[in-house]
Amino acid sequence: MLNRIVRQTHNLMNKQKKTIAVAESCTGGQLCGLLTSLPGASEYFLLGVVTYSNRSKEIILGVPEKIIAKYGVVSSPVALLMAENVRKKIRADLGLSITGIAGPAKAPSDKSVGTVYIGLAANHKNLYRKFNFTGNRQSIRKKAVQEALRLLCAHLSR
């Protein structure tokens, strides 16, 4: 299932000659790992950042501390800023982001384990999706990566 969507993404990215940059939090690099798994990924994959700490989101992606304090680090404004800013950072066509709580420990916020926001930034269109996944840490991370690839494929298939 995951392999199929990775291959589909690969084909769409190649066909459309688009470039992409990725910003991940709770998935810790797994989205980047899959997006670069097939030979020739360097044609479209420009940059990935695993901004695990709040400070790294601020230093690397310019997500203001005030926004994190106001909305929480697992929120749509942060997902959108991560996607948009990583895209701008390397001047990619697309930016894709994941911020969420993989658990098992609850994050210090009002969000529950399994809450994940996925952001997609394109030239004139930014969007996000919110998910409430169930399962253990590994399973939540896997589902988040899968939905991020699905969102990307849906955008490329329009």
Add this chain to the structure above:
Amino acid sequence: MLNRIVRQTHNLMNKQKKTIAVAESCTGGQLCGLLTSLPGASEYFLLGVVTYSNRSKEIILGVPEKIIAKYGVVSSPVALLMAENVRKKIRADLGLSITGIAGPAKAPSDKSVGTVYIGLAANHKNLYRKFNFTGNRQSIRKKAVQEALRLLCAHLSR
């Protein structure tokens, strides 16, 4: 095998209360993915960057184009700069880097597929290791990640 070394790294990082930042190229985020796979990784994992393109190595990590042109992107100077600069970027105790050729296509350089440099930057000590891995793309990426974790564990176990 990989699970065992991930657990060992996790225990050593926790015990020594060290923080780490990672810069990957050919492994595309897989090292970050493993370093963040166990609950509590946020205690030590501050930042990961997947600088897949030369431009991203320059923009994000400040690896000068001149150094890449002189030594090649798969080289000890680039591995060392990646490790040192990602460490400084987020003020981590340790920086760990991988740059190599996972193939199957040969990179435009004099290095062959399977050539991988791993860099480790600590406060007063920077070192690197060179490897010539065999196998397919997936296997080379896996071996590179494994050796990076081994190098980190060896450093923490001194």
